[in-house]
Amino acid sequence: MANIQEVARKAGVSSATVSRVLNNTAPVSLTTRLKVEKAIKELNYEPSMLGRNLRNSESRLLLVLIPTFSNPYYIEIINGIEDYSLSNNYNILLCETDSNPERENIFFNMVKNKLADGIISMDPTVNMKKLYELAERHSIVLLSEYDEGGSIPYVTIDHEQAAYKAVNHLIKLGHNKIGFINSDEKFLYARKRREGYERALKESNIPVDNEWIYHTEGVDFQDGAQAMRYFFKIKNTPTAVFAVSDTLAIGALKEINNKQLKVPEDIAVIGFDNISFSNMTNPTLSTVAQPMYEMGKKAASMLINRIKGNDVESVLMDYELIIRESTMR
Amino acid sequence: MANIQEVARKAGVSSATVSRVLNNTAPVSLTTRLKVEKAIKELNYEPSMLGRNLRNSESRLLLVLIPTFSNPYYIEIINGIEDYSLSNNYNILLCETDSNPERENIFFNMVKNKLADGIISMDPTVNMKKLYELAERHSIVLLSEYDEGGSIPYVTIDHEQAAYKAVNHLIKLGHNKIGFINSDEKFLYARKRREGYERALKESNIPVDNEWIYHTEGVDFQDGAQAMRYFFKIKNTPTAVFAVSDTLAIGALKEINNKQLKVPEDIAVIGFDNISFSNMTNPTLSTVAQPMYEMGKKAASMLINRIKGNDVESVLMDYELIIRESTMR
DNA sequence: TCATCTTATGAAATCCATTACATAAAATTA
DNA sequence: TAATTTTATGTAATGGATTTCATAAGATGA
The missing domain is CATH 3.40.50.2300 (Response regulator)
Known part of the structure; x- marks a missing residue:
């Protein structure tokens, strides 16, 4: 691949002029411009990004x-x-x-x-x-x-408010036993969403029960399934579940299906993120969409x-x- | 950020020596090596990849x-x-x-x-x-x-053989009305998989009916759903469907669910790719896994x-x- | 017409690291 | 000990494009 010097030589100009043609950084007469463009075409020249980047330090x-x-x-x-x-x-x-x-x-x-x-x-x-x-x-x-x-x-x-809205939606449907599948609270979004969850419950005078808050390791489908298995194990299984991610919610959905239970009749589920799958599950998944x-x-x-x-x-x-x-x- | 010259100056050596310490490309005495390493540490020097890449043209x-x-x-x-x-x-x-x-x-x-x-x-x-x-x-x-x-x-x-195996599996289950959701046959894999589909049918003396081959625009869920709607529209709806991608198969699954039909009882479905979601659908999806x-x-x-x-x-x-x-x- | 401003262009420095070549010192071999 | 090899290091060229500085020619204005 030719470099800028060769183009300059072929066009009978200096490399500075070629650069000027290339970048339009200074006036170049029409005749020289044409000569340079011809040389560029003939040599099939493409400026090297390595050289350019080094010089521009970007x-x-x-x-x-x-x-x-x-x-x-x-x-x-x-x-x-x-x-x-x-x-x-x-x-x-x-x-x-x-x-x-x-x-x-x-x-x-x-x-x-x-x-x-x-x-x-x-x-x-x-x-x-x-x-x-x-x-x-x-x-x-x-x-x-x-x-x-x-x-x-x-x-x-506003993670807090979004979680609040999601949980409130479940409350309005008549639920008062609402499980919360959260990820690790070392993440700010997890802490914020928990705050929203708790605010919604408190506002409706539903006591916050730590037994109904499950913290997952990751946010894979499996983590959601595992959370749901936990909810089935405790004496007082929630009738609705809010998961902080759709992947978790879908895992939970799957686990509920496995138990031969019906969503939303037996357990309602809402996720977070609106990933494209969330509209393909059976039943389709309610969720919070971010833009x-x-x-x-x-x-x-x-x-x-x-x-x-x-x-x-x-x-x-x-x-x-x-x-x-x-x-x- | 310091450059190699400054390191060299600080260490009282040439930049060539610094480069040698950095890349171990030639012997350097222990004392100089230590001097250089000290200077590198003190100046918090990190070699510029831009310079290196230009020089090495990579x-x-x-x-x-x-x-x-x-x-x-x-x-x-x-x-x-x-x-x-x-x-x-x-x-x-x-x-x-x-x-x-x-x-x-x-x-x-x-x-x-x-x-x-x-x-x-x-x-x-x-x-x-x-x-x-x-x-x-x-x-x-x-x-x-x-x-x-x-x-x-x-x-x-071997796309042909993989498709052959998948379709053969459906045939062994007793199906002889097998729909094929293929993508555009401008793609080699699509042509190959079609060959496999046809070979499987022919070997079992099932006539190949073009009505049962649907070509999608893309490989999104929607494309799969649309293909399935097509199969429902034709007089002779297949009892099994082979889709060239899991996303298509999942879209088809969804559409079958929407019709209140059961998978696999009414229609069996097999996909291709083994994406992680294929194990989360209801029912879970049979598929072909590539490594x-x-x-x-x-x-x-x-x-x-x-x-x-x-x-x-x-x-x-x-x-x-x-x-x-x-x-x- | 002279002074001043633009326009047009080239030479050379610059960005930074690598390496071929040169050289001096030390180590090895005969 | 002389000759040869190895080690250790520096100088300078290199990769390719951009840009400052310098300069010459042309344009403008008084």
Whole structure:
């Protein structure tokens, strides 16, 4: 592959002029411009990004940290990030951390090493201390999982209120024995959603019973199934279940089916995230929808702005309760 | 961030020596090594990948082309690719083409521009002509979708035989009205699976009826549901359905449920891919499992070998029929 | 017409790490 | 001990594009 010097030689100009033609950074006479363009075409020249990136000390690569590919929750968000980034000439590198600090380090180093220009972290298990260190010299945006009062900008929804609404919906259906499948409360979203759960119960004078709060290891289908098995084991099985993720809710649904019980007649179920499967289950799953695509776009635009040196503000997005068969009377 | 020159100055050596310490490419005396390491630590130096990549004219980035994130089929494969790549110091860039030639071009250009070292394409909609052009000067491996007799190495399974086995399984259950939900036959895998479908029928003296072969637009749930609605519309509705992807099969399942019919009693269903959700449906879905993780690993190892300049051979992997509730008697 | 401002272009420095080549010192071998 | 090899290190070129600085030619205005 030809380089800029060869193009310059062929066109009978200097490499500076070729660069000017390429980037439109200074006036170039029409005749020279044409000569250069001809040479470019003839040599089939494509500028080397390596050279350009080194000189500009940017990589135009954004890292997107997610804990695992296997949660479909992230898909739409990623689409939003990718669409926005691509149309602004940035590429995204999807980084699955597997909640593994070593992997996380690899990705952090990419930023330090100038191999990436910034990070959107959707990983609730991320090492916040290290992230803050990195944020001193690099651009970072948090998505969904965030840090209240911290200095890193974020995009999220009001988790407390969303959970409150979901649980309230179950209460209005007449339930007062409401199980809560939560993930580990080391995650902020989990703590927030628990607060919402409790507020809804208290407002309706339903006592909060810790027996009805189950904490899962992960957010896989299996974790949801296991939670449901727990609820079946205790003397006082709930008549409705709120799960903090659709994958958990679907696992619970499956376990209820296995028991030959009916949803929503015997047990109502509501999830969170509105993953595409949630509309394919039998019965279809009620859930809380976040504007994932928009959140992704917003986060990408914030990050790119940050990289350009502008200040950006955190945002709270709207969410929506989606009622389907699993919570119909 | 300090650069190699500053480290050299601080340690009182030349940058060449620092590079030698860093890469162990030539003997360095213990005393100098210690001096250099001390300077590196004090300056908090991390080598710039941009400089290194330019000099070595490599990016240690691999592109993975997929048509869309929304098919969970790809997840395990990507895990395999990523694990292998990361442990060989390569990063992967997940490229969603959306079957959009413009996007595809962006990614191809990254390779031409030395921003990426090679491509694993899982995209059946990829522009094969362009891919072959690219393959003349760059490293490429095909995964799943391949080109018979072509010069680009691939990793795949025997699609014809796998489809044959799946359909044969339905026949053995006593079905002779077997619908086939295929995707567009411009894809090789679709043509191969159709061959398998027809061979199974013919061997059992069941006539092949084109009315029972439906071609979908995509492989989303909706496409599967639509195919099933078609089967309900024709006079002679099949008693069993073979879908070329689990997402299609799940859509069909949903549609059958909507009709208040029972799977497998009224209609048996078998899919393809063994996505994680296929074990969560009601009833659980029979399917054909490909060794996705292994296929990903293999493809990554082939690509990295190619990049190193070695010759690599295409491989056929094993698959497995997974019988679940949707085809039980 | 002279002074001043634009326009157009090239030379050379720069970004950062790697490596071929050169050289000096130390170690080994004959 | 002389000759040869190995070790240890530095100098300078290299990869490819961008940009500052310098300069010459053309345009504008007084």
